[in-house]
Amino acid sequence: MYIQPFQTWLQEKGRGALTQQEYLRTVRVLARWWEASTGKPFDPDQVTARDLHDWISQMKTVEHLAPSTINKRIAAIKTYWSFLTEAGHSTLNPTDLVRIRRASSLWQTPRWLTRPQQARFLHLVRKETNPWKRTRNLAMVQLMLQAGLRISEVVDLDAEDVDLERGTLVVRSGKGGKYRVALMNPDLKRAMEEWGKMRGETDSPAWLLSERGKERMTRQGMHYLIRKFLDQLGLADYSAHSLRHSFCRNLIDAGQPLQVVAQLAGHEILETTRRYITPSEHDLRKAVDSISESKE
The missing domain is CATH 1.10.443.10 (Intergrase catalytic core)
Incomplete structure (x- = not known):
């Protein structure tokens, strides 16, 4: 997964500690899902755009995650593949075909307690x-x-x-x-x-x-x-x-x-x-x- 090199890369890019943790956590979540779906060890160079769309679909329909949470995860994996392609660990970037969708104003509103x-x-x-x-x-x-x-x-x-x-x-x-x-x-x-x-x-x-x-x-x-x-x-x-x-x-x-x-x-x-x-x-x-x- 190149977790340690990815974290070092994020540090060099000036990303904060919490952002680093969130991005690394998202990569691990994606890796577990991909391994469960394919029965193979996670290899980022084998992940397709179709795989990513299926993962996003599961987050929406099975896990019922908020659009804002899904968008944060998409942003994290886009950054991850930027690192992979820059470092030569992946020949293609499947996230180029994945879009962050604008959430409705209802979902963008923070949830506060009355x-x-x-x-x-x-x-x-x-x-x-x-x-x-x-x-x-x-x-x-x-x-x-x-x-x-x-x-x-x-x-x-x-x-x-x-x-x-x-x-x-x-x-x-x-x-x-x-x-x-x-x-x-x-x-x-x-x-x-x-x-x-x-x-x-x-x-x-x-x-x-x-x-x-x-x-x-x-x-x-x-x-x-x-x-x-x-x-x-x-x-x-x-x-x-x-x-x-x-x-x-x-x-x-x-x-x-x-x-x-x-x-x-x-x-x-x-x-x-x-x-x-x-x-x-x-x-x-x-x-x-x-x-x-x-x-x-």
Whole structure:
């Protein structure tokens, strides 16, 4: 699969660590699918455009992945084959015949939780009976809901980055390696102060710790915990990133200007922020249900 050379190539192209991980993960997903479909070891030089279209069809019809997810995977394999052809590992580029399809505005809209859903989500977090886990988990989710941090930014947060007196957070690992300062509102500050007391003194520089109490929380661990709460609410189509989306939407609903939302969220371009003024699927369903003669 030339995984290591591909990663080195991505590094030389200036791709970030998270992008590298996502691209390598996509190549492995494609390789597993191809081997299961053909019964042969994965050989990128044997993969055809027809194979790739069949793989995309499975993602749509069997896995029911969102168009945005499929497009990200297509972009990843296009980059992969650019590397393969440039390095001479593949004589043809089958991705030349594969197109990234423009998703409808419905699917492009981020999935955020409504205010009642956010309240029920936080209620589930607070029902944890273990005080250590409860305070840590509440600080974790409030960092996303009240300050709009990405999962990677939450995980990478160090104790020295948290200034409870000033109510600020230093985000050193923002998207694209950008540095910014995030602000704490009273809800987040309260959750962070409670976790700070529970966390106590430790040799680990990490702000959020794993259940062993010594190691930094992982992205996988965060995804697992948030996924558990979302599943309990029946929000199967939502993800951990939906908490950050909810932060942005809450600001829009509060009447904050797009420029303010963009700066607080760490968006590089304003067009990214404009997505939050687009009606969500929930908004659209609520609209069409409002004119139905059948009231359930």
